[in-house]
Amino acid sequence: xxxxxxxxxxxxxxxxxxKYQYISDFFIALAYFSIPLELIYFVKKSAxxxxxxxxxxxxxxxVLCGATHLINLWTFTLHTRTVAVVMTSAKILTAAVSCAxxxxxxxxxxxxxxxxxREIFLKNKAAELDREMGLIRTQEETGRHVRMLTHxxxxxxxxxxxxxxxxxxxxxxxxxxECALWMPTRTGLELQLSYxxxxxxxxxxxxxxxxxxxxxxxNTNRAVKISPSSPVARLRPTGKYMPGEVVAxxxxxxxxxxxxxxxxxxxxxKRYALMVLMLPxxxxxxxxxxxLELVEVVADQVAVALSHAAILEESMKARDLLMExxxxxxxxxxxxxxxxxxxxxxxxxxxxxxxxPMHAIIALSSLLLETDLSxxxxxxxxxxxKSSNLLATLINDVLDLSRLEDGSLQLEIGTFSLHxxxxxxxxxxxxxxxxxxxxxxxxxxxxxxxxxxGDEKRLMQIILNVVGNAVKFSKEGGVSVxxxxxxPDSLRDPRTPDFFPIPSDNHFYMRVEVKDTGSGINxxxxxxxxxKFVHSQPHxxxxxxxxxxxxxxxxxxxxxxxxxxxxxxxxxxKGSTAIFIVKLGxxxxxxxxxxxxxxxxxxxxxxPNFSGLKVVLLDDNSVGRMVTKGLLVHxxxxxLAVSSGDECIRVVTHEHKVVFLDVSMxxxxxxxxxxxxxxxxxxxxxxxxxxxxxxxxxxxxKENCRRVGMKGVILKPVSLDxxxxxxxxxxxxxxxxxxx
Amino acid sequence: xxxxxxxxxxxxxxxTSLYREGFLDExxxxxxxxxxxxxxxxxxxxxSIFFEDSEKLINDLATAIQQQVVxxxxxxxxVHQFKGSSSSIGANRVKNMCIALRSFCDEKNLDGCLRCxxxxxxxxxxVKNKLETLFRGISHLKENIDSxxxxxxxxxxxxxx
Numbered sequence: 001x002x003x004x005x006x007x008x009x010x011x012x013x014x015x016x017x018x019k020y021q022y023i024s025d026f027f028i029a030l031a032y033f034s035i036p037l038e039l040i041y042f043v044k045k046s047a048x049x050x051x052x053x054x055x056x057x058x059x060x061x062x063v064l065c066g067a068t069h070l071i072n073l074w075t076f077t078l079h080t081r082t083v084a085v086v087m088t089s090a091k092i093l094t095a096a097v098s099c100a101x102x103x104x105x106x107x108x109x110x111x112x113x114x115x116x117x118r119e120i121f122l123k124n125k126a127a128e129l130d131r132e133m134g135l136i137r138t139q140e141e142t143g144r145h146v147r148m149l150t151h152x153x154x155x156x157x158x159x160x161x162x163x164x165x166x167x168x169x170x171x172x173x174x175x176x177x178e179c180a181l182w183m184p185t186r187t188g189l190e191l192q193l194s195y196x197x198x199x200x201x202x203x204x205x206x207x208x209x210x211x212x213x214x215x216x217x218x219n220t221n222r223a224v225k226i227s228p229s230s231p232v233a234r235l236r237p238t239g240k241y242m243p244g245e246v247v248a249x250x251x252x253x254x255x256x257x258x259x260x261x262x263x264x265x266x267x268x269x270k271r272y273a274l275m276v277l278m279l280p281x282x283x284x285x286x287x288x289x290x291x292l293e294l295v296e297v298v299a300d301q302v303a304v305a306l307s308h309a310a311i312l313e314e315s316m317k318a319r320d321l322l323m324e325x326x327x328x329x330x331x332x333x334x335x336x337x338x339x340x341x342x343x344x345x346x347x348x349x350x351x352x353x354x355x356x357p358m359h360a361i362i363a364l365s366s367l368l369l370e371t372d373l374s375x376x377x378x379x380x381x382x383x384x385x386k387s388s389n390l391l392a393t394l395i396n397d398v399l400d401l402s403r404l405e406d407g408s409l410q411l412e413i414g415t416f417s418l419h420x421x422x423x424x425x426x427x428x429x430x431x432x433x434x435x436x437x438x439x440x441x442x443x444x445x446x447x448x449x450x451x452x453x454g455d456e457k458r459l460m461q462i463i464l465n466v467v468g469n470a471v472k473f474s475k476e477g478g479v480s481v482x483x484x485x486x487x488p489d490s491l492r493d494p495r496t497p498d499f500f501p502i503p504s505d506n507h508f509y510m511r512v513e514v515k516d517t518g519s520g521i522n523x524x525x526x527x528x529x530x531x532k533f534v535h536s537q538p539h540x541x542x543x544x545x546x547x548x549x550x551x552x553x554x555x556x557x558x559x560x561x562x563x564x565x566x567x568x569x570x571x572x573x574k575g576s577t578a579i580f581i582v583k584l585g586x587x588x589x590x591x592x593x594x595x596x597x598x599x600x601x602x603x604x605x606x607x608p609n610f611s612g613l614k615v616v617l618l619d620d621n622s623v624g625r626m627v628t629k630g631l632l633v634h635x636x637x638x639x640l641a642v643s644s645g646d647e648c649i650r651v652v653t654h655e656h657k658v659v660f661l662d663v664s665m666x667x668x669x670x671x672x673x674x675x676x677x678x679x680x681x682x683x684x685x686x687x688x689x690x691x692x693x694x695x696x697x698x699x700x701x702k703e704n705c706r707r708v709g710m711k712g713v714i715l716k717p718v719s720l721d722x723x724x725x726x727x728x729x730x731x732x733x734x735x736x737x738x739x740x
Numbered sequence: 741x742x743x744x745x746x747x748x749x750x751x752x753x754x755x756t757s758l759y760r761e762g763f764l765d766e767x768x769x770x771x772x773x774x775x776x777x778x779x780x781x782x783x784x785x786x787x788s789i790f791f792e793d794s795e796k797l798i799n800d801l802a803t804a805i806q807q808q809v810v811x812x813x814x815x816x817x818x819v820h821q822f823k824g825s826s827s828s829i830g831a832n833r834v835k836n837m838c839i840a841l842r843s844f845c846d847e848k849n850l851d852g853c854l855r856c857x858x859x860x861x862x863x864x865x866x867v868k869n870k871l872e873t874l875f876r877g878i879s880h881l882k883e884n885i886d887s888x889x890x891x892x893x894x895x896x897x898x899x900x901x
Contacts, residue, residue: 634774
């Protein structure tokens, strides 16, 4: 029977059972083969699967299992040895792979499990990050709100707007129920409710500053939660509702002086305002930290904005005040100018209008005297003449005084004989003295020079005035005049310590003493003597003629001569002595009489060189033309003199540096000539400078000259030095520094 | 020698008196300053021109004032010229009289003008006289000095021989 090498199954083959086994094995094999296929398919689909190797192993294991089961199908019936061998080898392989897989799984499954945990961890992390993102966004929102608030607050410099805006914006940003600002009163002892968000007009609630809750808030720069029932938070009449959480923060009120960079953190001021913020009562909201921070920041910004507003207010006030003062000053200046102008006009009028008739009166009276007159008539005419002379003197005096005060008076320096001067002065006074039966003696010391340099006319005036006064106020006795050279030690008068006369080689000081035996002067009245228009002796009215200006003018003249004038008296009835010292030049040492009022420093004695300077001169008066031409030629100029305006315009060339125009010519409009000359050379840079020559010293002429572009005005008659100075001024500066 | 000294003294006294009496003023001194070697007869020239001018002006003035209807503007123009030239020379009293005359013209006071014109003429002739005397004196002085020097030189050379 054993023809085939067959293996008998261990148990007898039952038909039905065998069938079922057969089918199950088949299906198992099928499943086992398809599972790896599925696995491969899905793994191929997913890009990321870290355990391919495992899958391969697993696949192999399943395939082999499937193969085993498949091969099992053949073992149900008689099967050859080969089948048995294949079956066995399949089983062996399967066993090996399964064991390997089992071993492998031991390693892998914990890993797979841990993947799961990591996934959960990452999910948690993501949730956390989400939360944080939310927070950051909230903070950024807050920041944006702060910036916007700050911008709103800073966009105005008006206090009220600042504060109102703060409250409004805070209210809207934080969703507040109510927001209020308590400002300290002037005394600082109370806080007054000044601004609220919802209340329209806060009626003056006040709370004392020393409340503990307020102190607590003021002592820190953070926002502090306070109880809703504290007095600062009770803004509405107590109602049924429960107010929400309340926060208060201090707002420093800074002064200008608090702005020192280093002191900023520690504010030395103790003035704070209180800002109270209330959350809505019906929400369960709480104050968050970032909201508190927002409030603190805003409070600081408000403080800064308020101080800016305060500074601005102050500076606006100061500016307004300055403007007012400016206007007032301007007005005062204009008034003063008007007054000065009025006075100058008045003086100018006096100058011309009063002098002219005076001249007429004097001229005609002298004319009259030379005709045949009866003695009475002669007496009358002589009186007229004397009175008009007096009047002329008065007019001159007043004009002189004004010019003295202006500073526009200048001494006319010249050389004169001292002896002759004194002699003449005394000759003039002698008749009056002899009428009053007073003697006049004069003694001139021998060391006085014969000739001196000074203003002869004004010195004469001084002597006449002083001696005249002496005679006037003496009823008996006489006047003695003595003049001598003052010695340096005798010059120092203890009564006038600031007078330091210093004689030099070119000058000497002359001292003149005029003693009279007259009524004397009360020492207290002496200062009044030198005041204008004051009569020092009210009782001597009958004899006192004289404007009261005399001594005042004399004092000014003496001062101009760098000297001093004083009057001494021991008392009423004891006579008086007038002493004056003046500075005079010694002739022969410095020959050019220096002008005592030299203005802008052209004091150089070096004669400037004008040789060959080409100039044009226009004057229709032949004598005047010749004189001025001679003057200019003597200085060294190359002069072209013409007598008509047209000729002048024709002959002026660019080589001429200066054109002198006489502007007092009646038939010629010199101003037009000036304009035409300017036009002729309008294109050139080196056009000739035009100077006016005139006998009129009035402002009108000067203005007209200036208006047509003349560079200066020279007053006729012109002296050699004046012309030299003027020319050098013109050439150096391009215009006359001081129109002479 | 003595004569020169005497003449000099006379000349100085005379010219000083001219200033003192107001015939001449500072301006005349200025004129004298302008005379130098390059311009030795300046003063005489100027004064001569002044005399010519003034005489013409006086005639014009006389004519203008004797018109039927006096044109005061014209008179004023002439006086202005006269004032100008006299002040350029330094003829003080003439200038002052011109100022007075101008005021009469401003008022159109014919009688006043006539009288004042007389005075102006008077003053002018006075100063003309004085100036001519002055110049004569100068030339006299010059002559004397010249003759003195020529005498000296002659004498010296004679001596030398």
